[in-house]
Amino acid sequence: MASSSVPSSNSDRPARPNLVFRQLRGARSPGEFAAAVRRAAHEIGERVSCDARYVHRVETGEIRCPNYAYERVFLHMFPGRTLTDLGFAPRSSVRGRGARQAECGDPSPTAHLPGPADATSDTGETGGAPDPYREPRDPYDTHDNYEESDVLRRAFMTGGATVAAASLGPLGFARDASAAQRSVRRAGASDAGALEEAVRRIRLLDDRHGADGLYRRAAAPLRAAYALLDAGTSRQRTAERLYSGAGELAISVGWLAHDSGRFDDARSHYAEALATARVTGDAGLEAHAFCNTAFLARDAGRPREAVRAAQAAQRAARPLGSPRLMSLLALREAGGWAGLADRAGCEQALARAQAYFERGPSEADPEWMTFYGEAELEGLEAQCWSMLGDWPRAARHARRAAELQDPHFTRNIALYTAELADDLARGGRPDEAATAGMRVLDLLNEVQSSRVQSMLAGTARVLLPHRRASGVSAFLDRHASLPRGV
Template sequence: MASSSKASRAVPAPVPNLAFRTLRGHRSPGEFATAVRRAAREIGEQVSCDARYIGRVESGEIRCPNYAYERVFLHMFPGLALTDLGFTAREQVRGRGAGNRAAPASPPPDRAADPALPHHPCCRLPLGSSESDSDEESDVLRRAFMTSGSATVAAASLGLGPGSLPDPRRVGEAEVSAVEEAVRRIRLLDDRHGADGLYRRAAQPLRAAYALLDAGTPARRSTAQRLHTGAGELAISVGWLAHDSGRLEDARSHYAEALATARVAGDPALEAHAFCNTSFLARDAGRHREAVRTAQAGQQAARLVASPRLLALLALREAGGWAGLGDRAGCEQSLARAHAHFGRGASDADPEWMSFFAEPELEALQAQCWSALGEWARAARHARRAATLQDRRFTRNLALYRAELAVDLARAGEPEEAAAAGEQVLELLGEVRSSRIHALLADTAEVLLPHRRTPSVSTFLHHRETATRHA
């Protein structure tokens, strides 16, 4: 029976979308993605199109775009229908599998109609899915993160029955997988859009995950371990959203919850992650000695993980704490250890959450250290390298690195370069919502005020003020 069910839902091999490729013309996928984002802004739409998305369309992986992309594409190519663009008619895509399950009582809502939700295909799909997937499991996982309903709805979307906790014997693979998927979704959306607007909704699956832990322990030890780790990682992810959106006390609580979960589960990788984020938070809150101590505690836990990159990141956190204390020698020693660990390369033991930690982040964290020590020109060199190296798909980090570059240049006495970097950040604010980035732009504007008669500075200050009013 299981084999028959899987066969009935088989998806045909994708057919390349040659019509769409023709419409792209001589432009590269990245250039075309930029044109798509620009067209979206013209009609008040918001999409985070990148070269990878264009590639998925042209390969035929995306048979029909979501409603936000449909509006943008039809705006770009007036007079053409979706089928003229090489897509499959929506009713054909929506109608697949009708023989296998009953049709819904009412059509699904148009997610793109909700301006509070980011309009990106990844917001609608589990990682590894194609645009054409519409299994009931995928719908459950989408609701697990993106629903704006009550905690009860969020719990139900993670496998909990409405209004009640599950039988402890039923907490198994499906529920644990849903928790892990929620973690991946939050990280992906944060990479694309930043934390603001995501935090409140992300707290719902977190409550559901801990409800699963309270409901009982799965029979299999490996499943129980995954549930604890998944709940802890979810607490850290939600804590990061609180952290990045300026809710520092909320973040502190979530990180402490993750640390407690790690200790209960005996999970050194989760413990190191919790200490890593706690150190970062302590630095941002001005508790620099705590930043040093928690980074050192994280390194003790990380020695059991066998991940040089994890040790490198924790050494950088320690360096940030020493820099905040004004201890240049301590900072340089920690930076030297970070470079030594980083130079050993990636490892199979590197935690999944560390996918963001590559050379751009290494450069950015060094920039923050030199900035804290008041060496603005040196900080700007590292920040510029971080922004140059950053993969354009990680929109939030690209905006952050450019914002850090802008403030470092302003303090280094380079007002025109600072204004230019600030303008680049403003161009990304339609796709990214992050209080941290807005705070850096505010610092840049404050430092540049004495130079407001310089035309480029004046333009930046005006554009930044306009963006702040409409944020």
């Protein structure tokens, strides 16, 4: 996601709360209102990635006027009103390109992955307001002429040459990379091995415990990884391992950010991994980065971007010879089509995913795909049917996913069971939903995942009118008694 924190000439002016917008939200939570905004955008064919944070920024006055995409959505939601009727400042009062970017909210509907600046100005030839209809550069073009300079400067210059490989540590974690600072010698095979082990350990801990408690701790080894790249190595094979390991670590840390609800951070980490892949010509890493970008785009309410990223991932992955990888990428595409309410497109992608999966595992399957088995296939298909509103079908797949999952993947068991509970609740089976929800609550002592917690909170809201159904009251009371943030 493009930055919306560009300084403006008016940045020293205290923000004025938008009380009108707060009143329009009513009793809905910021998250619920953000979901309503996304639904309204879908109704008129717009793309906005509205979340609770965006709503908070509007209400506190940090966003003085919305960008053009949000303007169209808000005027659709509240017909007959103008921007000023909604509590926003007139667009003419927000002067200058920097002010528009900082104060008119999140990026334009054509915002794309961090990377090169567009060849044309977003202010237009006349220097006026950004043209909302200008077509952007395709961020999922996989041709070799893609420039990565801005991303590379971030990726390979952040750590400098003083962060030690020791900060990767035996477990791949250091609470503070500066604690291990020293002059870094040229990196060797042992450093590449430590980096690869750090990636494995992060994935292992995420499988068991979820992302929330890991994200901050994983930042230090990521900085150390890029410092190793900056230090250089004399062996080509070692260099390849270091680049691949750093890219995979960026994706792993991005996933921790993604799963703990830090979507902007996740987008940045995935973009760094993509830049690393492009520099080294690593098709496997490129496919992985696009795979996760597609998943993030779907979760952030950008389904068309999810489709394009998944298709780019498939183009990169096709020569690798891994049917299981192609199966997962087809599922990522299916999720995008489901988000667009395109049932036919979703069903076609699901059929490809199943056909690829049935070819079985192969030696070409990437190491990071150890999580992908029949349980994950069922779980991702359940999410597709849920987005399409086919609750009985979604529940069948979610139940099967939870039953098939290896006990080692505690987080995924919690995720699939939370999906099952939500599908049952929305499908009119509150008693069964409460039972499944209780199972998720039992797992929260081991799992820290904002995704799971958010799903369970949504289920609780759906079940509120059914408190008298068997088991529902007990579930709601237990859920309400959870400590804040759990």
